[in-house]
Amino acid sequence: MFVSVTLAYIGLAIMVGLSCVGSTIGVSVSGNATIGGLKKNPDIFGKSMLLTALPSTQGLYGFAAFFLVNSKMGALINAGMPIDKSFAILAAGLVMGFVGYYSSTKQAKVIANGITEMANGNDVFGKTMILAVYPELYAIIALIASVLIWIGL
Amino acid sequence: MIVKMTKYAFLVHDKEFESFLRDIQEIGVLDITQEKTALSNEEKELLELRNRMNAVYKALTLRKVEDVENSLDAMSILLRYEEIAKENELLDNQLRKLGKELVELQPWGDFDPTQIEELASLKGISLRYFTVPSKKYQDEWELQYPLYKVNEDMGQTYFVLVSEGSSASFNLSANEVRVPQKSLSKLKESIDELTSRKKELTNELDELAKGRGALTRYTNELSDKLSFGSILSRTKREVGGSVALMFGFAPANAVDELNAYLSANSAIYIAEDAKEEDNPPIKLKNNSFAKLFEPIGELYIPPKYSELDLTPLFAPFFMLFFGLCMNDIGYGIVFVVAGFILRAIPKFASFKPYILLVQWLGLGTILMGFISGSIFGTEMREWEILPENIRHLFLNTNNMMIFAVLIGFVQIIFGLVVKAINRARQHGWVAGIGPFGWIFILGGLAMLALPQTKGIALYTVYVGIGIILFFGHPHGNIFGRLGMGLVELYEITGFFGDLLSYIRLFALGIAGAILGMVVNKIASLAIGTLPYGLDYVIFGIIIVFGHTANIALSSLGSFVHPMRLTFVEFYKNSGFSGGGKFYAPFKKSNKTQEN
Numbered sequence: 086m087f088v089s090v091t092l093a094y095i096g097l098a099i100m101v102g103l104s105c106v107g108s109t110i111g112v113s114v115s116g117n118a119t120i121g122g123l124k125k126n127p128d129i130f131g132k133s134m135l136l137t138a139l140p141s142t143q144g145l146y147g148f149a150a151f152f153l154v155n156s157k158m159g160a161l162i163n164a165g166m167p168i169d170k171s172f173a174i175l176a177a178g179l180v181m182g183f184v185g186y187y188s189s190t191k192q193a194k195v196i197a198n199g200i201t202e203m204a205n206g207n208d209v210f211g212k213t214m215i216l217a218v219y220p221e222l223y224a225i226i227a228l229i230a231s232v233l234i235w236i237g238l
Numbered sequence: 239m240i241v242k243m244t245k246y247a248f249l250v251h252d253k254e255f256e257s258f259l260r261d262i263q264e265i266g267v268l269d270i271t272q273e274k275t276a277l278s279n280e281e282k283e284l285l286e287l288r289n290r291m292n293a294v295y296k297a298l299t300l301r302k303v304e305d306v307e308n309s310l311d312a313m314s315i316l317l318r319y320e321e322i323a324k325e326n327e328l329l330d331n332q333l334r335k336l337g338k339e340l341v342e343l344q345p346w347g348d349f350d351p352t353q354i355e356e357l358a359s360l361k362g363i364s365l366r367y368f369t370v371p372s373k374k375y376q377d378e379w380e381l382q383y384p385l386y387k388v389n390e391d392m393g394q395t396y397f398v399l400v401s402e403g404s405s406a407s408f409n410l411s412a413n414e415v416r417v418p419q420k421s422l423s424k425l426k427e428s429i430d431e432l433t434s435r436k437k438e439l440t441n442e443l444d445e446l447a448k449g450r451g452a453l454t455r456y457t458n459e460l461s462d463k464l465s466f467g468s469i470l471s472r473t474k475r476e477v478g479g480s481v482a483l484m485f486g487f488a489p490a491n492a493v494d495e496l497n498a499y500l501s502a503n504s505a506i507y508i509a510e511d512a513k514e515e516d517n518p519p520i521k522l523k524n525n526s527f528a529k530l531f532e533p534i535g536e537l538y539i540p541p542k543y544s545e546l547d548l549t550p551l552f553a554p555f556f557m558l559f560f561g562l563c564m565n566d567i568g569y570g571i572v573f574v575v576a577g578f579i580l581r582a583i584p585k586f587a588s589f590k591p592y593i594l595l596v597q598w599l600g601l602g603t604i605l606m607g608f609i610s611g612s613i614f615g616t617e618m619r620e621w622e623i624l625p626e627n628i629r630h631l632f633l634n635t636n637n638m639m640i641f642a643v644l645i646g647f648v649q650i651i652f653g654l655v656v657k658a659i660n661r662a663r664q665h666g667w668v669a670g671i672g673p674f675g676w677i678f679i680l681g682g683l684a685m686l687a688l689p690q691t692k693g694i695a696l697y698t699v700y701v702g703i704g705i706i707l708f709f710g711h712p713h714g715n716i717f718g719r720l721g722m723g724l725v726e727l728y729e730i731t732g733f734f735g736d737l738l739s740y741i742r743l744f745a746l747g748i749a750g751a752i753l754g755m756v757v758n759k760i761a762s763l764a765i766g767t768l769p770y771g772l773d774y775v776i777f778g779i780i781i782v783f784g785h786t787a788n789i790a791l792s793s794l795g796s797f798v799h800p801m802r803l804t805f806v807e808f809y810k811n812s813g814f815s816g817g818g819k820f821y822a823p824f825k826k827s828n829k830t831q832e833n
Contacts (some may be wrong), residue, residue, distance in 0.1 A: 211536075
């Protein structure tokens with residue numbers, strides 16, 4: 086039981102931890118791009134602030150998945166924490182954590198380029214938004230996978 | 239809907255061209271076709287001046303002053319503002335420097351450095367200034383050396399050494415600091431002087447800020463001059479430069495004034511209905527609901543002239559998608575109520591279309607919220623006060639996911655119908671048959687899932703494949719058609735991708751709902767921790783702040799993701815090609831555009 090509980094909590098830690106680390110990196114990268122762009126064109130702040138907030142969602146997805154799974158942990162531990170459920174939670178954690186991490190950091194690069202272009206005077210706000218959401222889809226799919234695993238727990 | 243345009247071609251005598259243009263600008267409905275060429279020096283200067291004006295205007299609007307206008311003219315405001323800005327920067331630098339000196343000087347107390355200088359020159363007695371951390375200061379130094387302790391402050395001891403002549407050397411482990419050049423009171427005086435000068439400048443800025451109206455007018459004038467000069471110099475001259483040949487477009491429903499003017503002045507012109515090849519500018523005209531969604535459509539690219547305007551077609555979907563992503567009846571109510579409050583404030587009158595848009599999106603959120611029954615992070619499914627037969631109507635997580643894909647399926651089919659209409663409008667009705675092939679295929683595949691329709695499902699798919707093979711690309715010979723049709727059949731994978739893409743609507747909804755639930759859980763932890771009902775105060779604060787933050791974050795995602803579904807999935811399936819440019823009439827800047 087000790088091993089299975091440990092595995093499950095490692096899964097939870099990766100799930101919420103790695104996706105939040107990704108979002109932290111993501112919003113910092115795009116935030117830095119905003120600050121750099123403001124020197125050239127102070128008018129872009131409003132729009133680029135909205136763009137900067139986009140990579141923060143992956144961390145929230147990680148947290149949402151964590152919250153769902155964590156709410157079942159008590160009952161599972163009381164039931165002796167079957168090892169197959171632990172593996173399921175670990176799998177959900179790995180999926181959500183890694184996909185969230187990469188989705189957020191890569192999305193930030195798209196946004197940073199968009200903000201740089203906006204600072205140069207090209208009005209690519211709408212287009213950057215559309216393109217930046219492309220990498221986010223995969224974090225959403227990871228969240229759905231985690232939710233499906235949670236339903237099966 | 240895309241407004242029909244009339245194409246104009248004018249022949250104007252070069253001498254009369256300028257006054258002709260002035261009148262056209264006054265009428266303000268004509269979008270004049272211009273070639274893009276490099277800016278002339280004069281234009282560059284005007285542009286720079288306008289940028290400076292804009293910068294000053296922005297800086298001055300930040301100042302809160304009463305709304306009375308003064309009689310200053312824009313140019314003098316601009317020049318004076320730039321002077322003040324320069325002086326202010328200088329003052330700030332000086333103040334910073336003096337502030338540093340003040341910190342250095344303060345511990346030594348107020349004395350007159352000139353007297354000390356006199357001491358040196360008349361008696362040959364000089365002073366050297368030292369600081370040392372108080373811990374290291376030794377009292378016996380006072381016996382060994384001619385030193386005098388001046389002050390002890392913030393763990394530092396300040397002392398001076400008195401020496402006759404400058405050659406005397408001491409072996410003390412202390413920092414020697416610069417000889418103060420000014421007395422403390424003099425320093426404070428100059429700081430006060432600079433501060434009061436700054437205050438004067440601030441007052442002057444407030445006075446300048448009252449001339450904002452003049453700045454706006456002048457900036458408008460500059461813009462007019464720029465666009466006027468640009469057209470004047472870039473319009474082609476024919477017949478050895480004596481005649482100007484100009485092309486332009488005007489909305490067909492707004493040409494009366496222009497036509498009256500042209501016939502009154504017996505101008506030489508041709509007017510005809512604009513055609514696709516002319517690449518006319520795009521002006522959208524929609525009903526009051528779809529109009530609100532035009533700014534969203536403008537974030538992408540304008541349609542081509544002959545295409546359908548998709549704004550009214552995506553608007554209802556967008557509203558429902560936003561609602562699915564927010565997925566909370568309570569949040570929807572917040573949007574609607576906040577909209578009514580904001581609309582009552584006169585200051586926000588110019589934002590009314592946006593506020594209305596938010597309210598419609600809020601309505602979508604309320605409608606879609608009822609499907610899962612989520613309200614402020616609680617599930618109505620678990621409310622015991624509701625009768626059982628109502629409670630089980632709300633969709634659970636699994637069914638919500640299927641619902642999100644289903645609504646996507648509806649939009650894809652709808653998009654294909656739009657594509658058929660679009661093609662039929664542009665290339666004749668035969669071209670419009672192809673998209674129905676896909677509708678049959680997708681519909682047939684969907685019918686496989688239901689036991690009642692399973693029997694005929696495959697036949698429907700076959701019909702669809704047949705339509706695509708023979709009518710997918712109706713132009714060309716039969717082998718060409720079959721070949722192109724086969725290639726098009728590969729696009730089936732794209733439809734599965736699109737369909738799965740709509741699943742995001744469900745995921746965003748569930749993520750928002752969970753975060754709302756977390757807020758409630760954290761808030762409920764506060765109950766019972768403090769006496770006198772204080773715990774309920776904390777509960778309320780957490781609820782308000784938590785849900786506000788959740789609304790802010792969720793609404794960003796709920797706006798962006800439906801936008802992607804609109805511009806990528808829906809626009810693609812409805813065969814949108816785009817590439818027009820928006821209608822921008824040549825007119826006076828202060829004249830507002832009429833519809």
